[in-house]
Amino acid sequence: MAFLQASVYSNVLEMEVSINFLLPQTTHKKIGTETTGKSEDVPVLYLLHGMGGNHSVWARRTSIERYAAKYQLAVVMPSTDLGFYTDTTYDMNYWTFVAEELPMIVHELFPQITHKREQTFAAGLSMGGYGAMKLGLKKPNDFAAIASLSGALSFDSVEGLLATRKAAYWEGIFGPIGEIKGSKNDPLVMLEELVKSSQPKPRFFLACGTEDFLYPANQYVAKKMQAVLPAVTFEEGPGEHNWVFWDQWIQRALEWMFDENRAKTE
Known part of the structure; x- marks a missing residue:
């Protein structure tokens, strides 16, 4: 695999x-893991960071390079600050960047990366789990499968939001804090809109640690999704809101994404 750092x-x-x-590259190593490259139609994963992270954190805290090599998978890891993958009220359009501009940049710089929906995926942790979920719910024509790890998926509790950041932060992102629930940025509202539409329905994978403070919200959202969508998987296991859990479960998420039998039946 080739690891590239870019400023664009x-x-x-x-x-x-x-x-x-991360891009597949053919390597022949005397010591270490050999990898196989591809020159066209390379599957791609948009891998999103959480609050406090940036473009480097997945490569620093996990072995994502080794995990992706198994699937000859390109991985795109952008930095989006603390913008919550949303077009904010303070005129920073992080959603438009990730959903519209970033794929165009990727295909301009790396023509070998696929344009096919069935080989395009998104995943993320915490805030990035919200971002990945948003891509699946609002851009279903572009993504075949979505994985959310410990996703920040519910805005039901204002007190919960305030325990993480001050009201000024949340209102800078979404607008009045009491109006986030039920707004266009609420995953359950996006879910309802997707269900009503005639657009294709991506596969969704949600995972959360049973000791994670977001565990109840993930259970709740998963049940809501499973009730109305044909292909929603929720898995859980021991773990907290940390990289020990995410390093383990990104491996499981990739396995799930590339399970051809599951993809054909769901």
């Missing part, structure tokens, strides 16, 4: 942004 200009954000890439 975002016309949407009107600033330089950092993105890390």
Whole structure:
């Protein structure tokens, strides 16, 4: 695998942004793991960071390079600050950047990366789990499968939000804090809109540790999704809101994404 660090200009954000890439490369090593490259139609995973992270954190805290090599998978890891993958009230359009501009940048820089929906995936942790879920719910024509690990998927509790950041932060992102629930940025509202539409329905994978403070919210959202969508998997296991859990479960998420038998039946 090749590991590339890039600084690119975002016309949407009107600033330089950092993105890390993993790309399949043919290697013949005397010591270590051999890998196989591809020159066209390379499957791609958009892998999103959580609050406090950036473009580097997945590569630093997990062995994502080894995990992706098994599937000859390109991985795109952008930095989106604390923007919660949303077009914010303070005029920083992180959602438009991730959902619209980033794929265009990826295909411009790396023509070998696939344009096929069935080989395009998104995943993320915590805030990034919300971002990945948002991509699946609002861009179902572009993504075949979505994985959310310990996702921040519920805005039901204002007290819970305030325990994480001050009201000014949340209102800078979404608007009045008491109106986030039930708004266009609420995953359950996005879910309802997807169900009513004639658009294709991606597969969804949700995982959360049983000791994670977001565990009840993940259970709740998973049940809501399973009631109305044909292919929603929820898995749990011992773990907290940390990299020990995410390093383990990104492996499981990739296994699930590339399970061809599951993909054909769901």
